[in-house]
Amino acid sequence: MSPHFGLVKRTTRELMLHFNNSLFGGRFQSVLGIMSKGVNLRELSNRLKLSQTTVSRALNGYPEVSAETRxxxxxxxxxxxxAPNSQARRLATGRSMAIGHVIPRSIHEMMNPIFLEFIAGAGETYSKHGYDMIISVVEDDHEEDAYRQIATRKKADGVIVHGPAADEHRHKLLKEINLPFVVHGRIPGAESETTWVDMNNRRAFERATNLLLDLGHKRIxxxxxxxHMDFARRRRKGFEDALAERGLAADTAIMRSSDMTEPYGCDNAMEMLKSDxxxxAFLVSSMISAIGVARAIGQCGLETGKDVSIITHDDALSxxxxxxxxxxxxxxxxxVRYAGQxxxxxxxxxxxxxxxxxxxxxxxxxLIIGQSTGPVPGR
Amino acid sequence: MSPHFGLVKRTTRELMLHFNNSLFGGRFQSVLGIMSKGVNLRELSNRLKLSQTTVSRALNGYPEVSAETRxxxxxxxxxxxxAPNSQARRLATGRSMAIGHVIPRSIHEMMNPIFLEFIAGAGETYSKHGYDMIISVVEDDHEEDAYRQIATRKKADGVIVHGPAADEHRHKLLKEINLPFVVHGRIPGAESETTWVDMNNRRAFERATNLLLDLGHKRIxxxxxxxHMDFARRRRKGFEDALAERGLAADTAIMRSSDMTEPYGCDNAMEMLKSDxxxxAFLVSSMISAIGVARAIGQCGLETGKDVSIITHDDALSxxxxxxxxxxxxxxxxxVRYAGQxxxxxxxxxxxxxxxxxxxxxxxxxLIIGQSTGPVPGR
DNA sequence: TCCGGCATCCAAACCGCTTTGGATTTAACT
DNA sequence: AGTTAAATCCAAAGCGGTTTGGATGCCGGA
Known part of the structure; x- marks a missing residue:
């Protein structure tokens, strides 16, 4: 309005500075908080007598802006x-800046603590890179739908596939709908065409079994x-491979497969220990179940690491x-947290x-030696 | 273009139907998948020879649309x-349709499994109502910043406050920045001005202590x-209240406070059991630690529920x-899952x-009676 | 003096949806 | 028949950013 834009501008700005510092900086901080919620790019650029373009570029580090202006x-x-409204930015850029994790209710029951630890690791990485983590807990029969929604509604830029099954199919869906993904674990038959992070399940259990065999244990x-999960199959394979190499056959009478809860460990160990x-020795897939096994051993009046040995997989849960x-x-x-990262x-x-x-x-x-293993008794 | 809009329209539509069903319905499903990603409201309304307004209203259940058109x-x-682009919808409506959970790295270490179970419950509710759950894992000193970002960038419409401390302050911040929230637990001194879901910690531990006292236990x-967490203070209060009512004083020599891990339970129980x-009896704040206590009891050659009793709080972790x-x-x-819901x-x-x-x-x-309690020995 | 090139900055289009404020048609009522 | 009200539908204006395609001013080189 005034022809002396430059002057007026500076004056106004100094006034504002003063205004904010004295009035809002002190006891009215909360008022500032509420007000600051409303500041958008337009307002900011008006205040600066600059265009939104320039302000946006200045804040996002584009080169077409002088150092002083920036x-x-x-x-x-x-x-x-x-702070830019994320929805607006997402809409404009076409990237949602979020990663999705779909958890069917039934599966997450079993993955519970391991899943959380993974999530914690992944979450650290996301926030480091300015991404959000969105988690969808869905009914089992809505899982596919959940992935489709993520893709079509553009809720996330990618997803993590948890707990691949032995007959996994999600990767096909995800490729079909063109949604980037990484698998935690491996999809049998699709190892080379998918990106994944996994531990060497087979080898780990093979080594563990060998250790027990070396200690003289024959009945493990x-x-x-x-x-039906891929990781469990691989572990079993490792177990059986190690036995086979020494000419031993796995005895299905002392092999179990289930959700890895504490009672699962205790009940089954108890049953086996009381058998003929x-x-x-026990090779166990999870600390939680191993604790159950230890309890059973105690209840039978035996001592863990002396009378009966245990090796468990440890996901390093905090x-x-x-x-x-x-x-x-x-x-x-x-x-597993590192895997998440x-x-x-x-x-x-x-x-x-x-x-x-x-x-x-x-x-x-x-493979870490602890107190729960020892030579087979009476050797 | 043609004056016979109605006719042309129907014909075109039937063609499209045919086109899709025959060509894409079969082996080219993936192509359809990719195509469907690109369908937005404008395209849809063009196809229908309707305005975006009408289509939007039809899909969102507004009444100004005839049944036939709908x-x-x-x-x-x-x-x-x-499917509507969520970012666009969010921008237009001003609601982000998401709920945030901020987890400082240090805290979530300790809350781990309980936190996940809560999340699982909350997640079920969110997806039932079309909301997303976004989880931010942040460094401890960025927690406040995380909340501010959620508010100013409009990342979420509200947040859940986890694990309130005895000297909690987050609720003040959240009120200041005008971000709706619900507390899981209670904020001492702010019970009436905040919305919260909590269990009756004091009463629960009082009842548990009374049960032990009734069983003749004096040294608990x-x-x-x-x-420093509110829930733990309340539990301690319940414990002390029950003792006080019978004229007994709590002995700090057998009271501990820590992260509720398994070794915490075992080590401390062991130390106490070996003391003069x-x-x-043990009153324990978490199943996980209780398992540790049971292990210690076993290692001392004693029997849980006979020689030594345990009552633990059980969050019903799956x-x-x-x-x-x-x-x-x-x-x-x-x-705790129910609490989350x-x-x-x-x-x-x-x-x-x-x-x-x-x-x-x-x-x-x-208060549920299990195998871990019994009358004090030698009574 | 004229021109091209660089450094800065801006107006306006766009992202895809919701919603306001009509316009048009149809049915209903005096 | 004339007027109202209801039923439908639409054009256009947001929401709050990013990005394209210039405009402007200033400089050195010919």
Whole structure:
């Protein structure tokens, strides 16, 4: 309005500065909080007597802006507490800046603690890169629908596939709807065409079994996870391979497959220990079940690590630490949280450059000696 | 273009139907999948020779649309696989249709399994109501920032406050930035001005203590959660109240407060049991730690439920079932998953009508007799 | 002096949906 | 028959950003 734009501008700005600092900086911080909610790009650019274009570019680091202007913009943005509305930005850029995790209700019952630990790891990566993590808990028969919704409604730029089954199919759907994904675990038969992060389940259980065999154990029980899951199949394979190599056959009478709860471990161990030919060692797929096994051993008046040995897989869950100089359980350990971090990184890579070739990360589990193993008694 | 719009339209539509069914319905499903991704409202309305307004209204159930038109729209939408872009809808409506959960890294270590179970419950409610759940894992010193971002960038319509501390402050921030929230637990001193869902921690532990006292136990150990958390304080209060009522004083020598891990239970129980005046009963804040206590008891050559009693709080975690006719542990039980469902419902209510008065839900824990309690030995 | 090139900045289009404020047609009522 | 009200539908204006395609001013080189 006035021809002296430059002057007026500076004056106004200084006034505003003063205004904010004195009036709002002090006891009315809450008022500022409420006000700052309303500051959008238009308002900010008006205040600066700049176009939205320039302000946007200044804030997003584009080169077409002078250093001085950029500084001014940054300061004013800070002052007014401006932050871009994510929905608007998402709409404009076409990227939702979010990664989805679909959890069917039934599956997450079983994956419970391991899943959370993975999520925690992935979440760290996401927030480091400015991504949101959205989790959908859906009824089992809505799983496919959930993925489709994510794609068509553009809710997320990619998803993590949890707990691949032995006869997995989700990867086909995801390719069909063109939704980037990373698998936690492996999809049998699709290893080379999908990006995944997994630990070496077969090898880990093979090594664990060998250790028990070396200790003289011949009758080894396997308390596995649900064997319609890929990871459980691989573990079983490792177990059987190790036995076979020494000319031993696995005895299905002392092999179980189920959700890895504590009572599962206890009940089955109890039953086996009371049988005619009880196992002298247990190979268990989860710390939680292993705790149950230990309880059963105790209830039978036996001692873990002396009368009966246990090796368990340890996902390094934070609420079930199995560390210290000599951990409670001898275990094959692999941090599932770390897997989450890495899987998230791979996924963000794919989202950033979708043409990228599938890659994979094979984590090795450590075999760590704890208190729960010893030579077979009476050897 | 042609004056025979009606006719042309129908013909075209039938052609499309035919086209889709024969060509895409079969082996080219994936192509349809990719195509359907691109169908937006404009395209859909063009196809229908209707305005976007009408189509939008038809799909969203507004009354200004004839039944016939609505049907036509619905069919075509289904056929083309149309689903509204959530970012666009969010921008237009101003509601993000998402609920946020902020988890500082340090805290979620300790809340781990309980947190997940709560999340699972809340997630069910969200998806039932078309809301997304977004989880932010943040460094501890970025927590406040995370909440501010959610508000100013409009990432979520509300948040759940997890694990309120004894000296909680988040509710002030959230009121300041005008972000609706529901507390899981209670904020001391702000009970009436916040909406919350909590169980009756004090009462539950009082009842549990009374049961032990009735069984003749006089020396009762308390393995509590971290007592800078509100829930743990209340539990301690219940414990102390019950003792006081019988003229007994709590002995801090057998009281502990920490993250509720398994070794925490085992190590502390072990130490106490080996002391000069060991407790005859343990009151424990978590199943996980209780398992540790049971392990310690076993290692001391004692029997749980006979030589030493345990009562634990049981959050009804799905991977740690403590059910059956006679559960392993005598416990105070309250389903944290249910709490999650209800908290989510309350939050969605608030989001829908923000002027609503604060309300609260006080869940009662059941006291359930299991195998881990018995009369004090030698009574 | 004239021109091309660079550094800055801007107006306007666009992302895909909702919603306001009519316009048009049809049915209903004096 | 004339007027109203109801039923339908639409054009256009947002929502709050990003991005395209210039405009403007200033400089050195010919």
């Amino acid at each position: 500084k001014r913009v940054a300061e004013m943005a800070e002052e007014l507490g401006y 029980a396997l308390l596995n996870g649900l064997e 030919s009880p196992p002298t 609420f079930l630490p199995n560390s210290g100089e000599v951990p409670i359980f001898t275990c094959t350990r692999s941090s 890495r899987a998230a990184e791979l996924l963000l890579d794919i989202v950033a450059s979708p043409q990228r070739e599938p890659s994979s990360l094979h984590l090795d589990a450590e | 049907k036509r729209v619905a069919e075509m939408a289904e056929e083309l696989g149309y 150990a308390l393995l509590n959660g971290l007592e 005046s060991p407790p005859t 991977f740690l079932p403590n059910s059956g006719e006679v559960p392993i542990f005598t416990c105070t039980r309250s389903s 209800r908290a989510a419902e309350l939050l969605l209510d608030i989001v829908a009508s923000p002027q609503r008065e604060p309300s609260s839900l006080h869940l009662d824990a059941e």
